Structures are given as structure tokens and as C-alpha cells.
Amino acid sequence: MSQSHSPPETRQFKALWDRQGGLCALCGQPMPRQRFEVAHATLWKKQRPSFDHIRAKARGGPDTPENLQLAHAQCNWKKGRG
Ligand SMILES: [Zn+2]
Numbered sequence: 001m002s003q004s005h006s007p008p009e010t011r012q013f014k015a016l017w018d019r020q021g022g023l024c025a026l027c028g029q030p031m032p033r034q035r036f037e038v039a040h041a042t043l044w045k046k047q048r049p050s051f052d053h054i055r056a057k058a059r060g061g062p063d064t065p066e067n068l069q070l071a072h073a074q075c076n077w078k079k080g081r082g
Pocket of ligand 1: 024025026027028029071072075
């Protein structure tokens with residue numbers, strides 16, 4: 001009974017999720033918390049919550065909770081490209 005498609009429910013994930021109320025930090029729309037909440041694996045890949053560094057690691061941003069937020073994987077990619 002593994003749940004390999006679920007994001008790791010770490011303390012950090014929960015803290016950020018509660019802080020943001022389940023909303024994407026970049027677009028403000030709700031994020032699915034579990035794979036079964038979306039119809040297709042493709043959608044899940046795009047919409048799953050992912051950790052985003054507010055100040056990019058490449059620019060010296062730390063791995064602290066203050067510098068992390070949750071965003072749709074897709075929003076995270078767009079931000080990375082932009
Ligand atoms: Zn988003």
C-alpha cells in the first residue's frame with residue numbers, strides 16, 4: 001500500500017501548506033494535495049505542489065522555511081524560465 005504519487009508529507013510541507021491555505025504562492029489558485037484529487041497523472045505532474053525558493057538558490061537563497069513556499073509545479077517551471 002505505497003503512496004508513491006503523493007508528495008512527501010514532511011513537517012515543512014505541512015507548515016507551508018497551512019500557512020498558504022493550500023493556495024499556490026505564485027498564481028493564487030488552489031493546489032491538489034494528493035494525486036487522487038486530479039483526474040490525470042499529466043495534470044498532477046503540472047499541478048502538484050512543489051517547493052519554490054523565494055530567493056533562488058542560485059542567488060544564494062537558503063533552504064530555510066522563511067525562504068520556501070509552495071507553488072504548482074507548472075508555475076515553478078514558468079518562473080524558472082522567466
Ligand atoms: Zn500556481
